[in-house]
Amino acid sequence: MDDGKEIALEARGLTRRYRMGEVTIQALRGVDMALYHGELLVLLGASGSGKSTLLNILGGLDSASEGEVRHIDRHGHAQDLGRASQRELTRYRRHHVGFVLQFYNLISSLTARENVAIVTEIARDPMPPETALALVGLAERLDHFPSQLSGGEQQRVAIARAVAKQPELLLCDEPTGALDFRTGIRVLEVLETINRETGAAVAIITHNEVIGEMADRVIRLRDGRVDEIQANARRRPACELRW
Structure with a gap:
């Protein structure tokens, strides 16, 4: 990139x-x-192209067979995820990464507020x-249970849960x-x-070409x-996208 942004994640030969x-x-x-700090990146590809595998490795959920992944935090401290212990990977996921998946994985017996609070109780800041x-x-939906929310609202609760740990x-x-x-x-x-x-680096994987226009x-x-x-x-605003 040519706008002076610094690298947050770097993969080589994965x-x-x-x-x-x-x-x-x-x-x-x-x-x-x-992936650069503050960037909105879209990873496009058909099913089987490797995009979910790549995201899992970047997020410390999976490991590469070969190659390396480095995380460089906002203070310039670098970590080689391939050489990290399970304890270090857990710390990386807990403090540096938020995940948003296709399925919301909310706890049905907890309200929206309580689903988000599960993460805030273990986060640093x-x-x-x-x-x-x-x-x-x-x-306005803090005390609603997942069954009282639409699919889009449940996904937004999942996003709130991911970003609450900043x-x-x-x-x-x-x-x-x-x-x-x-x-x-x-x-x-x-x-x-x-x-x-929030300035978070956001990476979205999708098969939908149009979503790439917002990146x-x-x-x-x-x-x-x-x-x-x-x-x-x-970047086109999401509200202008059509598919």
Whole structure:
């Protein structure tokens, strides 16, 4: 990037192989990429292109077969995730990374506020659950249970839960995949707001080409490799997207 932003995550030569019985699956084939502090990045690719595997490695949920991933925090401290212990990876996920998945994984017996509070109780410097829920437009729904919320509202609770610990990195795996168009746009608007107001680096993986128009950069994956990296001269607001 040419706007002076600093690298938050850097991957070099990432390869990931899985054994399934007698078969070896090559999910990643020498991926080089970076995510910058404050950036909104979209990782585009068809099913099986390796994008979820890449996101899991960047988030410390999986490890590469070969290659390296470095996390550089806002203070310039670098950590090699490939050499980190399980304790160190847990600390990395707890303090630096927020995850937003296609399925919300809310606890049905807890209110929106209580679902978010689960994370704030273990974070170093969390925002209050009420603040996080207001940030995603749910200030009036604090004491509603998941069954009383729409799918889009449940996804926004999941986003509030992810950002309440004030992570540097927000990693989103098909966050609109289970939603209709209108609701999906609302969720993307929330992710824009998080990126803009908290400065978190946001990475969204999707198969939807149109979502790439809202990003600072788009990385296209094909067959486990980086096929193209494209910088957008002008990010389109999510409200202008059509698919």
